[in-house]
Amino acid sequence: MSKSVIIIGCGIAGPVLAMLLKHTGIEPVIYECKTETEQAGLALGVTPQTFKVLNILGLAEKVVALGQSVEHFISYSELLGGTVLVERDTGSLFRRLGWPMVMLSRARDSHFLCDSAKGRGIPVHFNKTLIAVRQAGDRVTTVFEDGTTSEADLLVGCDGLHSAVRDFVLPGTDAAQYMGLVQIGGFTPTPDIFKASKPGTSRQIFGDGAHFMGMPINDSQMLWVTTFAEPDEARENWRRLSINDSSSKEMLSGLRAAGWGNGAKELIQGSTFITKYGLYERTMRDVWHKGRVVLVGDAAHPTSPHLGQGANQAMEDCYHLVRLLCKAEPLEDESLEAAFTEYEHIRVPIVSLAVAGAKKEGENRVMSGERHAKHVTREY
Secondary structure: OOOEEEEEOOOOHHHHHHHHHHHOOOEEEEEOOOOOOOOOOOEEEEOHHHHHHHHHOOOHHHHHHHOEEOOEEEEEEOOOOOEEEEEEEOHHHHHOOOOOOEEEEHHHHHHHHHHHHHHOOOOEEOOOOEEEEEEEOOEEEEEEOOOOEEEEOEEEEOOOOOOHHHHHHOOOOOOOEEEEEEEEEEEEEOOHHHHOOOOOEEEEEEEOOEEEEEEEOOOOEEEEEEEEEOOOOOOOOOOOEOOOOHHHHHHHHOOHHHHOOOOHHHHHHOOOEEEEEEEEEOOOOOOOEEOOEEEOHHHOOOOOHHHOOHHHHHHHHHHHHHHHHHHHOOOOHHHHHHHHHHHHHHHHHHHHHHHHHHHHHHHHHOOOHHHHHHHHHHHO
């Protein structure tokens, strides 16, 4: 009799995990609280670690084609009059690891992965908000807000920062904490100032109390995002905002980077939409499972975006979890406990470094005054 797995969350990790499970003969089903795969968020930097996982599914080349490989990277200091701090050829570095680094729209990637999962016969149910989890013997039951239930051998939480599954695995432990940082970003048709650059050129600009990045996501469009400190909590919802709204225009004109050189001003002024979100964290835990329920990705280890490792680390989670579940067959309580414990022992040390590194990078990017100047000149 084949085994079944309920996956909560149809973002990036959920569909990939489902396809990996299906690949091994386990039957997954995905439940998502949103009503559809949303046009939300900004972009992802997909690195070789993710492509190695997607290659198992025959999807790596297709995802490469969805975005723009990052070939060249330039850092500037606005505080030092637009001085170039460092310039690197990144394309050859990543290709030595077997795959490029690719920037692509998060929404486009999410739609592609969801459609790929459906195309392999994996059921995906939207508008399903999880409200309870029950375990009895070798079965897990999920209860949804609409009164429906589902039962399987295992439950995996791929439901992100505010994970309902995490609340079951780690009840009453910690809420998401606002980090005091906000990001505002959007997509812009490639401005003329960038058209003479080498293909795949990305730029970051360090300024006094703020940081800016501009990166191509295809042949004709660029992503931009600026990070700065904001004391008032700004809950993340990734909702896209119209640039024609008066409050959006005021928000854009008030950005520190709105008058910066090296393309920042042009990217901000040319935006077709924008989004604003606060950055949050949760305490890193050593245990990510409870009985037959386990966590993956941001549900286990939310990671701020400054090193581009959130989705990539989630892909590594998916790979190791499925590999260890194959070892644990026929998924008895004892073998599952051993598999989940090994999964945590492999992933927690690695992810802890990524989470801490991203947090530190975020703090460095929003330094002000003399402290910022010293950091920039010391680091570059």
